Every structure is written in structure tokens, then in C-alpha cells.
Amino acid sequence: MIVNQSYDVFIIGGGPAGSIAGAKLVQAGYRVKLVEKMQFPRFVIGESLLPRCNDLLDEAGMLQSIERVSFQSKPGVAFQTEEDLEVINFEYNLGEKFNCSFQVKREVFDYELLLDAERKGVSVEFESEVIAFDPEATLVTVKTKLGDIEKYNVKKVIDASGYGRVLPKLLKLDKPSEQSVRKAIFCRTEGDLRPLVNEQDGYIFVDIHDDNQAWVWNIPFKEGVTSTGIVCEESYFKKFNMSEPEFFDYIIRTNPTTAKRYKKATKLNEVGFINGYSASVTKMFDTSFVIVGNATEFLDPIFSSGVTLALESGSKAADLMVKELKGEVVNWQVDYEDYMMVGVNVFREFVNAWYDGRLQSILFSKDKTDKVTRSIVSVLSGYVWNQENAFVAKPKKMVDIIYQLST
Ligand SMILES: Cc1cc2nc3c(=O)[nH]c(=O)nc-3n(C[C@H](O)[C@H](O)[C@H](O)COP(=O)(O)OP(=O)(O)OC[C@H]3O[C@@H](n4cnc5c(N)ncnc54)[C@H](O)[C@@H]3O)c2cc1C
Helix, strand or coil: EECCCCCEEEECCHHHHHHHHHHHHHCCCCEEECCCCCCCCCCCCCCCCCCCHHHHHHHCHHHHHHCCCCCCCCEEEEEEEECCCCEEEECCCCCCCCCCEEECCHHHHHHHHHHHHHHCEEEECCCCCCEEEEECEEEEEEECCCCCCCEEECCCCEEEEHCCCCCHHCCCCCECCCCCCCCEEEEEECCCCCCCCEEEEECCCEECCCCEEEEEEEECCCEEEEEEEEEEEHHHHHCCCCCHHHHHHHHHHCCHHHHHHHHCCCCCCEEEECCCEEEEEECCEEECEEHHHHHHHECCCCCCCCHHHHHHHHHHHHHHHHHHCCCCCCCEEEEEEEHHHHHHHHHHHHHHHHCCHHHHHHCCCCCHHHHHHHHHHHCCCCCCCCCCCCCHHHHHHHHHHHHHHHH
């Protein structure tokens, strides 16, 4: 069998993490092969972005192609209970570069990014699947669309396979997540009565349901379509003894705010669901590979951090790989894994504080100082590496202190 040796880097998967890594590597002069299992456009969950995505896309020369699509702009987040509404405006931050983001249909967004990476020089192959990897020889085995087996011998491999978790599975690097087992049940709808904030559309609305036992996301797209999803622990779902579609209808009908919003709405597709979405890995790199995006650690959708972390890790991995391919020494532990975990751990603290109720107390408290509000907005905008933000430098300590003050 002929082994293809024409590429420097091989990327598994064409989601945001793979596309940004490929785009950065080819622009630095390296030859990149990217193999994607699906035909695009393809649906994937995760449609609400954070302003930090804009910095990363801009730096990779990819923001323009996204701006051309004219996605719904997202000025912030509205957290809602039956009695209360707390609006997070992204522009009220600690002086970060971007203060707005996008609500995106991922089949459109991901395809646009991948086409941009291809235009920049990445060799993209759809409907082909990575089925084996030899880390000693840096040898990737691919099953093509036609069923042929191809082998690629490269200098480095980037695993950006998202929920496919190709290298964690092949190399037994999977680690159970410390998060509780939760599930998400979702559907796209049309004709809902969209609440505006200061007469502006585009905010993601997060409805807190049944004393924080579940929450509902409402993501508005431009053409009057809304993505609606319910997240709760598996054990809560089971108490209802219903199928996922029945549960979806029941929660939307019985939650007072969603009942009002979706009174006249119709579903545009079948109700889908994902069980136990959180995942982790024992290590994120080795001499022959680096794992990026969702194939590493995925916590929870509550703060829409997934695509931000996918772009951040894909971008960081590509920058470090460029250095290494130039012959410089790279400390992957410090400069990649430890760096990524700073951001992940800030979100981890916020996710934990959301589910144990501390964050709701903080968010809905009317006594927050201006600095605290701006610091929280910066975190919720995805700026989780800014060490000048006390919630980034000491996430647990800050959340605990501000929670104590809010009660
Ligand atoms: C319920 C839920 C809601 C979410 N909501 C949000 C949100 O609002 N905002 C947000 O930012 N994030 C959200 N996320 C997270 C988001 O879905 C992911 O973080 C994001 O898609 C990760 O991007 P990625 O590039 O790492 O992987 P993906 O987007 O999953 O892309 C990976 C690609 O790899 C391909 N692949 C897999 N296996 C192989 C193989 N063997 N060979 C070749 N290719 C392969 C797949 O086909 C896929 O196209 C949510 C997640 C969940 C579970």
C-alpha cells in the first residue's frame, strides 16, 4: 500500500477547531490534509457564540467570511425566572476587544469556516473517516468515501473530531467527566413570540425551570427560526416517565415563560436529544499528536463556551505546531494543556456554581458592584484568560466571596 507523505499535518474533523487550526497552519506555509467523516453542510448542536470567538477568527483571517453570512448578532444573555430577568450585555465588560457575538446555525457556520480553510489551502476530503492511528510512526489510516483504505505519514496529527473523540477512543485516553450526567432535548421552532431587550432582538434567553432542576435555551436566528433546548439531569428526566419529545412538549407547556413564548410556535423538525454529553481526557497531547476542541474536555452548554474553547484550542495548537515545525522547542504541557485548563477551569467553576445555585444568587443580586458585574460579563463573553479579571485569577474564591455577599 502506498503511504502518502505529502503533508506536514493531518487534521481529523472539520468542525470549528479543525478549520481554524488548518487555516492557521497553511497560512504559515505548511501542507495540511483535513479529513471529515460527514458530508457538509451537517447539523451539530451548539449555536450560540461568545465575543471571544471573534478575536480568534479575526486573528486567523476568518472573521470576514463569517461576517459576510450576516448571522443574527448576539448582544448578550438574558437569564430569566418566573419573577425576574437579569440581562448580561456583552458591551458592559472589562474593556475586551469584542463586545458582540453571533447566533449561528452550525450547518452554515461550520461549512463557511471549512470552505474558508480550503480556500486558504487546506486539502479537505469529505465523507472519509479516520479509523486507525499509529502514534509511534505518526501514521493515520483513513477509510475513504468509496471504501478504499489510505495511509498518511505526517509530522503531526491534530484530533479535532469533536463528539467522535477519535484519538481518545483509539489510544484509550478517555476519562469520565466529573460533571453529573445531564441530557439535552432540543428542536428548532418558528413563530415564537420573541421577547426583546431594549427593543433589540438577538439575546439568548435562558429560562430557569422548577427551582433550577432544568433550564431552557432559546436561541433566536435571523429568519424567525429559534433553537429551543431543555437541559436537566438524567434522573430528573426519568421521574416524568415520558419520551424525550413528550418531555420537551410538557416542559415548554408548563413553564410559565416558555408557555407564553411558544404559544403559537410550530416545530420545524423532530425533537433530538443527547445523553451524558460531558467528557474528559487523561492527556491532551503527545509527541505525535494534539487533541483540540470537544475531543478534549466538554463541560456543559449553560454558558455557550464550547465553540469558543474549540476555536481557542485549535488556534493555540496550530500556533505551537508552527513553532515546533520551525525547529523551536515547545513546552506542550505548559503552553498548551495548562494554558487551556486555565480557561476551562474558570468555566468549570461557573458551571458548578450555576447548578448548585450560587451563580443565580450572584446574577440576580441587585447589590453587585460595577467591577464585579463587568468581570462576570467578561467571563461570560469568553475572555477567560485575562488574568486582570479576579474571576479568572481565582475563580472559586471570587465566586464564593461574591456569593456570600449576595445572600
Ligand atoms: C446540548 C449542547 C448544547 C451546546 N450549545 C452550545 C452553544 O450554544 N454554544 C457553543 O459554543 N457550544 C455549544 N455546545 C458545544 C459545541 O457543540 C461544541 O463545543 C463544538 O461543536 C465543538 O467543536 P469541535 O470543532 O471541537 O467539534 P465538532 O463541531 O463536533 O466537529 C467535529 C467534526 O469531526 C468529525 N469527525 C468525527 N469523527 C471523525 C472521524 N473518525 N474521521 C473524520 N472526521 C470525524 C465530525 O463529523 C465533525 O464534523 C453545546 C453542546 C451540547 C452538548
